[in-house]
Amino acid sequence: MKRWIALLLMSLPVPAAAAECDHWTAAMEEDEGGKVMMAHICAPTGNAAHELFVQCGAPGELSIRFIPVAPTSYPPSQNYQTKLEFSMDQEMFTRPAQYEDMDGAMALDIKIDAPFVGVLQTQKQVMVSDTHGKVPGAPFTLKGSKAALAKVIAACAKQ
Numbered sequence: 001m002k003r004w005i006a007l008l009l010m011s012l013p014v015p016a017a018a019a020e021c022d023h024w025t026a027a028m029e030e031d032e033g034g035k036v037m038m039a040h041i042c043a044p045t046g047n048a049a050h051e052l053f054v055q056c057g058a059p060g061e062l063s064i065r066f067i068p069v070a071p072t073s074y075p076p077s078q079n080y081q082t083k084l085e086f087s088m089d090q091e092m093f094t095r096p097a098q099y100e101d102m103d104g105a106m107a108l109d110i111k112i113d114a115p116f117v118g119v120l121q122t123q124k125q126v127m128v129s130d131t132h133g134k135v136p137g138a139p140f141t142l143k144g145s146k147a148a149l150a151k152v153i154a155a156c157a158k159q
Contacts, residue, residue, distance in 0.1 A: 037154075038053055051066075065105040068136070069138075082132045088126045088127075095110060121149050125141055
């Protein structure tokens with residue numbers, strides 16, 4: 001009986017294996033408008049994982065999507081807006097973000113040449129948190145972020 005339970009548990013999909021969350025990746029991914037270059041990192045928490053995605057936005061901008069593992073009361077409304085804090089070592093950046101119902105993401109756009117983008121590529125870790133406290137903070141490694149974000153930025157330049 002124990003063997004069957006173990007086999008059943010091993011066959012269940014895990015949202016993000018630890019190996020997938022130990023560094024940033026960048027690859028062509030399917031998006032609503034077709035294939036796009038997308039950088040991704042995750043942060044396991046329990047049986048799920050917080051996720052952070054970066055892809056091209058409007059010309060000269062990156063689109064950042066934070067998909068948190070959140071309580072059932074999230075979002076407080078379908079038009080939820082907040083400020084997300086990105087804390088890295090001695091630096092902190094706060095940016096307005098809005099909830100997008102399609103995938104439950106908090107989304108924001110930022111200029112490709114903004115200092116924030118440079119810091120994302122040089123630090124060791126970033127903590128993303130909602131300034132209104134509606135979503136728990138999520139720590140993401142920045143290992144591999146320089147190469148992953150460079151791929152996305154290069155793809156944006158070709159658009």
